[in-house]
Amino acid sequence: MxxxxxxxxxxxxxxxxxxxxxxxxxxxxxxxxxxxxxxxxxxxxxxxxxxxxxxxxxxxxxxxxxxxxxxxxxxxxxxxxxxxxxxxxxxxxxxxxSITDMVSIHDSNFIIKKANESFLKFTGMNRDDVTGRRCYTLVHGTNQPFCNCPHERCLKSREHEILEIEDERTSLSLLVSVSPVFDKDGNFLYSVHIAKDISELKQVEKELRVKSYILERMNKNLTIMVDEEVKKRRQQEQLLIQQSKQASMGEVVGMIAHQWKQPLNAISLTVEDLQDASDFGEIDKDYVRRANTAVMQQVGFMSKTIDDFRTFLIPSRTQRPFDIKKAIEDIVGMFGSLYKKKNNIEIIIETTTPESNFTTIGFPNEFKQVILNLINNSSDAIVSRAESSGKKFIGDIKIELSHSDNKIYVNIRDNGGGIPVDVIDKIYEPYVSTKSEEKGTGLGLYMSKTIIETNMSGTLTVKNVDGGAEFLIMLNAAE
Incomplete structure (x- = not known):
């Protein structure tokens, strides 16, 4: 040549x-x-x-x-x-x-035919010392293939094999991939071995498992702590709700007294009439029966008033479906006449979607407390505006209900002049009030927002409108 x-x-x-x-x-x-x-x-x-x-x-x-x-x-x-x-x-x-992984070519007799530089570096030998030797003798120092040998598996399956090996001689973790090569007639020629050192990856994996375990324990402990804190917070919220109710107990007692005033007057007149009839000898069985009926009607009204207030003051223990419209009507029915007579305030309930279902899931008594708090807030603003103007002032509180896209909206609007700009952004914070200390505790709106947003998964917002303030409650409609 x-x-x-x-x-x-x-x-x-x-x-x-x-x-x-x-x-x-x-x-x-x-x-x-x-x-x-x-x-x-x-x-x-x-x-x-x-x-x-x-x-x-x-x-x-x-x-x-x-x-x-x-x-x-x-x-x-x-x-x-x-x-x-x-x-x-x-x-x-x-x-x-140039391949950084260890690559070698083996025949069917486990003899290494060719190896790259990375493989030579791994064995610490030169090319002549590696070529022609059996792989299990050179790499593993044994006289026969080890159990689950990927090359032996490849010879049997005639398919690609992959195996993770812990090499005891070098303390390395290796990911070995073996791919068979055949001639055009399907006869086995040799297999290509690619061994990747995954020792660092295994160490990182081990560290991740340890950290994952630690994190899992921390999350578990944190979950317990959060659950305990949520439980405490709910207890505190319930306590504050009760404090808010107790703070307005004076008003409630005044309302009960107002509700009882008329039936007590009626009973008093009936008793006086009985005395006069006795003096003039006009008492008979029919007269006594009519007087008894009149007195019992008034007593029944007074008893119902006590039951209504007692039900209102008892906190709801569990969430349940209830009709928002009926709950608002109950509150207005109990206190509407008092606001009318005492403060000259008219409370109007309107429904923009009359055929809608206003049922939601939540705590009905707490929701009633929210409505009463918002009405009281509007009433106080209207009274304050009337006192500052020195004129006869007709108060107006409009409660508007609507239903849209599985949401129920309760809009409470008044003509009390609105909320001061420097207070409106923090009006829901605890112990923040637009009233004097003698008239307000600053818990009403804070608890109202907590009940609506935390306990009933809704929203409570406020803004000033022309001549007053507007509170908007949004709740999910029951399916």
């Missing part, structure tokens, strides 16, 4: 061949003529030199075009292909050895 290197071109080869033919022909003809004719040797040389030259000149074109030119082209093509193959092999070797 050295004849076809760059030092000996096809033209050089052709010239050498032609010269060899010329010399051979010349010598052959000269010897033959001399042996047969015994002529002068110098004459033979001259004549045969000319004959050989003529022969070469005549043969040259045929020999060149019929033999040497195709041969030269074939040699050039083979030389070009050999260069391409050599370059491809060099590129493949470069890529093969």
């Amino acid at each position: 050295k004849v076809f290197t760059k030092r000996h071109s096809p033209a050089y080869l052709f010239t050498a061949v032609m010269l060899a033919i010329f010399i051979a022909e010349f010598v052959d003809m000269t010897l033959l003529d001399w042996l047969h004719n015994k002529w002068n040797i110098s004459s033979f040389v001259l004549i045969n030199l000319m004959d050989s030259s003529i022969l070469v000149v005549l043969v040259y074109p045929f020999l060149y075009f019929l033999t040497f030119k195709p041969l030269i082209a074939q040699i050039k093509e083979r030389t070009r292909m050999a260069g391409i193959i050599k370059k491809s092999e060099e590129e493949w070797d470069t890529i093969f050895n």
Whole structure:
């Protein structure tokens, strides 16, 4: 093959061949003529030199075009292909050895046929010491494949195999991938092994498991703490709700007294009438029966009033469905006349969607407390505005109910002049009040927002409108 290197071109080869033919022909003809004719040797040389030259000149074109030119082209093509193959092999070797994972090629007898630089570095040997040795002897130091060997599994399954190996000799964690290679007839040729060092990854995984366990414990403890805190907060909220109710107990007692005033007057008149009838001898069974009926009606009204207030003051223990419209009507029914007579305030209930269902799920008594708090807040604002104006002032509290997109809206609007700008943004904070200390504790609106938003998953907002304030409650409608 050295004849076809760059030092000996096809033209050089052709010239050498032609010269060899010329010399051979010349010598052959000269010897033959001399042996047969015994002529002068110098004459033979001259004549045969000319004959050989003529022969070469005549043969040259045929020999060149019929033999040497195709041969030269074939040699050039083979030389070009050999260069391409050599370059491809060099590129493949470069890529093969640049792979950071350990790559090796094994035959069916577990013999290593080829290995990259990473594999050599792992074994601490050179290429000649690795090639030709059995993988289990070289890598694992055993005389036979270890249990669950991925190469052995690959030979049996004829499919790609992957296995995580803990190498005891190096204390490394390796992820080994074995892929079989077959010829066109399906015969096994060799398998390609790729071993990746995942020791750091396993260490990180171990640390993550430890941290995950610690985090899980912390979350569990935190959940317990949160549950306890939520429980305490709910207890505090219930306590504040009761405090808010107790703070308005004076007003409630005043309302009860107002509700009882008329029936007590009626009973008093009935008793006086009985006294007069007794004095004038007008009492009979029918008269006593009518008087008894009148008194019992008034007593029944007073008893119902006590029951209504007692029910209102008892906190709801569990959430349940209730009709928002009826709850508002109950509150207005208990206190509406008092606001009308005492403060000249008219409370109006309107429904913009009369056919709608206003049922929600929550705590009905607490919701009633919210409505009463908002009405009281509006009433106090209206009274304050009337006192500051010095004129007779007709108060107006409008409660508007609507239903849209599975939401129930309760809009409470008054004409009390609105909430001061410097207070409105913090009106729901505890112990913040627009009233004097003698008239308010600052818990009413705070507890109202807590009940609506925390306990009933709704919203309570406020804004100033023309001539007053507007509170908007939004609750989810029951399905």
